[in-house]
Amino acid sequence: MSVDWEAIDGAVFDWVTAKLTHLDPETQFQWKDQNLPQPSYPFVSMKRDSVVRLGSSDEVRTTTDLSKPAGEEIGLETVGPREFTLTVEARVDEETGSRDPNCDAMALITRLQSSLSQLSTKEIFCLAGLVVVEELAVVDLSEEVNGERISMAAMDIRMRATSSVTERTGYINAARVRSVPCNPSGPGDVEGVDFTVSGN
Numbered sequence: 648m649s650v651d652w653e654a655i656d657g658a659v660f661d662w663v664t665a666k667l668t669h670l671d672p673e674t675q676f677q678w679k680d681q682n683l684p685q686p687s688y689p690f691v692s693m694k695r696d697s698v699v700r701l702g703s704s705d706e707v708r709t710t711t712d713l714s715k716p717a718g719e720e721i722g723l724e725t726v727g728p729r730e731f732t733l734t735v736e737a738r739v740d741e742e743t744g745s746r747d748p749n750c751d752a753m754a755l756i757t758r759l760q761s762s763l764s765q766l767s768t769k770e771i772f773c774l775a776g777l778v779v780v781e782e783l784a785v786v787d788l789s790e791e792v793n794g795e796r797i798s799m800a801a802m803d804i805r806m807r808a809t810s811s812v813t814e815r816t817g818y819i820n821a822a823r824v825r826s827v828p829c830n831p832s833g834p835g836d837v838e839g840v841d842f843t844v845s846g847n
Contacts, residue, residue: 649810650729651776656695658775659733663691665771666762667755679736688740688797691755693733695806701728705810711818718817725812730780735759736788736801745789745798752800756785760802772806780805 656678664672675686679694705727713720737752744750762768763779772778781804788799 654775698731719815739798751798756800
């Protein structure tokens, strides 16, 4: 496994639903890339994007476990940080409060933004190996649709997780070098070398 996206998505969902308790977790929250019908207003959608590897290469760590089968005793674990962007968006129509500054989309996303500093949020993220790197501005995207005001707001959050991939291999348990004369015929000739390796 590289990045545990299932755990990360679960942590993000737990955070959003825990901070917006007046919304129904079953019907008013949605991952935007699931290609599902739009929920009824008000609702919150989430999307993660732009996964970037930090640094020029990942670190390789070596572990040895002689209890493993032959050929799998050595673990080569490639570990490195990954950053991605999480976009959280809220939509509220007139019937559910788009003209009320206390419950419009800006209010919902601002509430989520404030909660990023709370210990309970950090604990949710920590359990999934997730760290908030930077929270960007809450943007008002409200518009008029068919004469009705739809309140929309979004926020991007840069987050960091760890990628870890392990491959298993064997080891060399013996190596032997043996010199073999090759009857040099001139000053430029040298002795041959026979190199033998045995192992898993």
